[in-house]
Amino acid sequence: MGETIIQKLFRNRLGRPVKPGEIVVVDIDLAYAHDGTGPLAIDAFNELGSSKVYDSSRIRFVIDHASPSPNEGASNLQLKLRKFARENGIRVYEVGEGICHQVIPENESLKPGMVIVGADSHTVTLGAFSLFATGIGSTDFAEVMTSGKLWFKVPEAMKVSLTGSLKPGVMSKDLILRIIGDVGADGATYMSVEFQGDGVKSLSMASRMTVCNMVVEMGAKNGIFPLDEVTLKNVDASNLKDKSIFKPDENAYYAMSLSYRLDELEPVVAVPHNVDNVKPVKELEGLEINQVFIGSCTNGREEDFEIAARILSKKGVKKGVRCIAIPASRRVFLNLLRNGIIDKLVSAGCTVTHSTCGPCLGVHFGILGSGEVAVSTSNRNFKGRMGNPESSIYLASPATAAASAAEGVITDPRKFIGG
Amino acid sequence: MILRGKVWVLGDHINTDVIIPAKYKFRTGDFSELAKHVFEDLDPTLASKISKGDSIIAGRTFGMGSSREHAPRVIKEAGISAIVACSFARIFFRNSINVGLPVIEVRDVNKYFKEGDIAIVDLEKGIVKNETTGVELNFSPYPEFIMNIMKAGGLAAYRKGIR
Ligand code: SF4
Numbered sequence: 318m319g320e321t322i323i324q325k326l327f328r329n330r331l332g333r334p335v336k337p338g339e340i341v342v343v344d345i346d347l348a349y350a351h352d353g354t355g356p357l358a359i360d361a362f363n364e365l366g367s368s369k370v371y372d373s374s375r376i377r378f379v380i381d382h383a384s385p386s387p388n389e390g391a392s393n394l395q396l397k398l399r400k401f402a403r404e405n406g407i408r409v410y411e412v413g414e415g416i417c418h419q420v421i422p423e424n425e426s427l428k429p430g431m432v433i434v435g436a437d438s439h440t441v442t443l444g445a446f447s448l449f450a451t452g453i454g455s456t457d458f459a460e461v462m463t464s465g466k467l468w469f470k471v472p473e474a475m476k477v478s479l480t481g482s483l484k485p486g487v488m489s490k491d492l493i494l495r496i497i498g499d500v501g502a503d504g505a506t507y508m509s510v511e512f513q514g515d516g517v518k519s520l521s522m523a524s525r526m527t528v529c530n531m532v533v534e535m536g537a538k539n540g541i542f543p544l545d546e547v548t549l550k551n552v553d554a555s556n557l558k559d560k561s562i563f564k565p566d567e568n569a570y571y572a573m574s575l576s577y578r579l580d581e582l583e584p585v586v587a588v589p590h591n592v593d594n595v596k597p598v599k600e601l602e603g604l605e606i607n608q609v610f611i612g613s614c615t616n617g618r619e620e621d622f623e624i625a626a627r628i629l630s631k632k633g634v635k636k637g638v639r640c641i642a643i644p645a646s647r648r649v650f651l652n653l654l655r656n657g658i659i660d661k662l663v664s665a666g667c668t669v670t671h672s673t674c675g676p677c678l679g680v681h682f683g684i685l686g687s688g689e690v691a692v693s694t695s696n697r698n699f700k701g702r703m704g705n706p707e708s709s710i711y712l713a714s715p716a717t718a719a720a721s722a723a724e725g726v727i728t729d730p731r732k733f734i735g736g
Numbered sequence: 737m738i739l740r741g742k743v744w745v746l747g748d749h750i751n752t753d754v755i756i757p758a759k760y761k762f763r764t765g766d767f768s769e770l771a772k773h774v775f776e777d778l779d780p781t782l783a784s785k786i787s788k789g790d791s792i793i794a795g796r797t798f799g800m801g802s803s804r805e806h807a808p809r810v811i812k813e814a815g816i817s818a819i820v821a822c823s824f825a826r827i828f829f830r831n832s833i834n835v836g837l838p839v840i841e842v843r844d845v846n847k848y849f850k851e852g853d854i855a856i857v858d859l860e861k862g863i864v865k866n867e868t869t870g871v872e873l874n875f876s877p878y879p880e881f882i883m884n885i886m887k888a889g890g891l892a893a894y895r896k897g898i899r
Contacts, residue, residue, distance in 0.1 A: 353758070356765055357805055361834075364892035383762040390763035438803040438827055454805035454831035456891050502749055503797040507826050536797060538826055591749060678758045699753045699801060706777040 319566025321474040322541050323509035326449050329430050329562050337473040337570075346431045348461045349377040351417050352384065353678075354436035354454075356394040359401045361459035370405040371465040377425070378402050379410040379417035384673045386412075387681035415646025415672040418442040418530065418614040423648050427552045429544050429563055434461060438533045439614050439696065445525035446552050447544040447563045452533065472538045474509040475500075476565070478576040479516030485735025487582050488624070489524035490616055490694065490714035493531040494585045496575065498595025506536030508572060511565060513543060516579045522551050523618040530615045531696050534592040584729055586692070587712035590700040598717055601727045606711075607689040609640040609722040610703075611667075613677040616694035616715050617645030622653050625719035626661040628733045634666030635725035641683050642667040643675050667722075679704025692721045737859040737887060739817045739838065740867070741789040744782070745851050746775075748795035752802040752828065754778050756810045770806060771813040788815035791857065793849040795821065798839075799828025808832040808839075818857050820845050820864050833882055836890030840864065842875045859886065 320328065327335045330343055350358050355378050370376060378398050383391040402409045410420045418439050429447040434440060436458040443450035453467070461467055477496060483489070497504075510532045512525075520528070525542050532540035542548065544563040554560065584598040611617075611625050622642060634640040642662050644650040650672055653659045663669055676683035677695040684704035685691055691703060691710050698710035713721070716730035723733070754777050760770055775782045792798075792811070798821040799807060808831050811819070818838040822845055832839040840857065842864055849855065853868040862877040878886060888894035 353761060354804060357809075360765070361805070361892065365895050366892070382758075388763060394762070394765060436803060438801065440803075452803040452827050454803055454827060454834060456805060456834035457830065460891070502800060503823060503825075506797070506823065536800065536825060680759055680762050697751075697753070697801065699751045701757050701777040702753050704757075704759060 318570055319568040321509065321569045321571065322511045322543065322563055322565050323449065323472060323474055325562045326430055327471055330432065335471045337471050339471045340468055341471060342466055342468045343432050344466055345375065345434055345461050347375050347425060347433045348435065348458060349379060349417055349421055350436035350458050351382050352380045352395050352398055353382040355398045357455035358436055358458040359397060361456040362462055365459050365463055367463040370462045373406040375465065376407045376462060377410065377421065378407055379420055380412050381416045382674045382678065383680045384412045413647055413671045416614045416617065416674055419617065419645035422446060423646055429552055429554055429557055434467060439530050441533050441540050442526050442530040442614055444529040444539050444541040445522060447542060447548050449539055451539045472507055472509040473572040474511050475505050476571040476574040477510060477512050478514035479512060479579055480514055481516050481578050481580040482519035483579045483582060486716055486731035487584055488714035488716055489520055489527045491582050491585050492577065493528045494587055494595050494712065495582060497531060497535045497593050500535050502534065502591060502593040503536045505532065508537050510537045510540040513565065517542060518545055518547065519579065521620060522547055523620045527615055534696060584714060584717050586717065586727065587698055589698050589709040589711065592698060592712065598727060598729045602729060604727040605690065606638060606692050606721055606726060608683060608685060608691040609638060609718050610676045610683060610691060610693040610695065611715050611718050612643030612645065613695035614645060615696045617643060618649055619652055621694065621715040622658050622662065625715045626658045628716060628719040628730060629665035629723055630661050631733055632723040634722045638722055638725050640667045640722040641676055642669045644672050646672050676703055678702065692718045692727065694718050739857045741791045741817050741855060743791045743793045743849050743851065743853050743855045745846060745849055746792055746794040748797065749800055750794055750798050751800045752804055752807045755807040761804060761806050767809055767813040770810050774810045774814045783814060786814050786816065789817050790815060791855045792816055792819040793846055794819065795846045796823045798824050800825035803827045805831045805835065808835050808837045812837045820857065822846060833885055834891045836886060836893065838886060840875050842873050845873060848873060
């Protein structure tokens, strides 16, 4: 029996073959926490009775969730994070630098096959770079700070084969929403979701990050893309002798296999209050909205705002609708400033702010009123996610979000682009 | 380890935002304060009705969503002694073990309980019993290293014990 990508990755790591279900202990190459989970990880570190961080060069903190702090409580939690970092020589990415899942790949040297954990469920985003990345809780994070290691159960895997390429107006967000809709919120529980096939090469790094970002919404442990030319431009593979290790064997065992023809996909939305409640945009066209949020670790990168700007330059934000656009990092923000995209978005009527999680998790910026409806490019539409349990959130691609902002109702972006 | 308590029956897909909305965890790190808001978006009166030792029976993917360890900690702080669900989200399951909150997967468990029934959970034998109706369900007990963490009341307490 051949091996899946994740089996190969662990074999490469441990120097011996592994089977799904087996418990392995591995060294953690990089671990990051943010202002939402870091303070509790420090408590857990103290509870564990630990006094010294094992290797601070492998730990990062990112202040991105309530950033800049909206209240005294958050400010004090952030102080605690900064103080611990100072005392232990941990690098902190500060207010405005960006969302953890974006600043880490931008600033750290990622290598294929790495093992990365984050005290945040969307750490799975980094699987786009042909590595193992998964979310953990604060006690596990404290354990990593203490010993530099963590145990994992080698997951079973799900294969997602892709062919062709996406049509104009359809984005990788539509692909991942469609997959989640097909398998359900627990369809990939504990599994490694492995993307393969010819279609992979047509997806940019940013698009792959969007896809991996959301595998956790179907319960997966991680998502992973094979190593190809696109990845190689974004990782340091200089020490990698055998690049084939990130391709699965033909006869690998997959617990589940799906395949999609990218050309056949259409724009979709996830309807409140579950991410797997996915419907074609066509079925919801005309539904009135109050707010649009373009941003988050799911869709806050250059290509996301470029398409939004293309649409919104044709027709500005509809009067009465609030459109909030937040780049996922300072670097993305600067790139968009330099290439004129920010100008287009602001001119079209968007409210553009510095990089933060902001509206995505309902802590500050853009909390919805009771009965209000939002279209968001983020990854969760749970009840109360944007700060108000009486509001509704529709998840969509940046193209659909921008088209909806322009019309004031849920709108198929192909009205503006291609299609 | 045998746990006995009155049950609260919750549905499928109880997510971490419903367990403890993010807005509270950015205001305070005080768990007795946070526990007042547990399940608030599901039922604002639930927190005040839970008594120490009660259990939760739930449907599929309990704890899905964020990695916030606040979720199992707040549930434990609120007085819940165990959660028996049809299935759990991965990170929530792992976090619960680390904080010493027993989480048990039993297929279709929500079909055999209604609110107010008394549940008895025997962790070593792998039995969940509805004392009110007499129904008994089985599950595979935790491997030894997890059982030890559970008995100690969490990873931190376990570590202190072996030091
Ligand atoms: S943008 Fe949203 S999903 Fe992403 S890390 Fe921030 S809060 Fe989490």
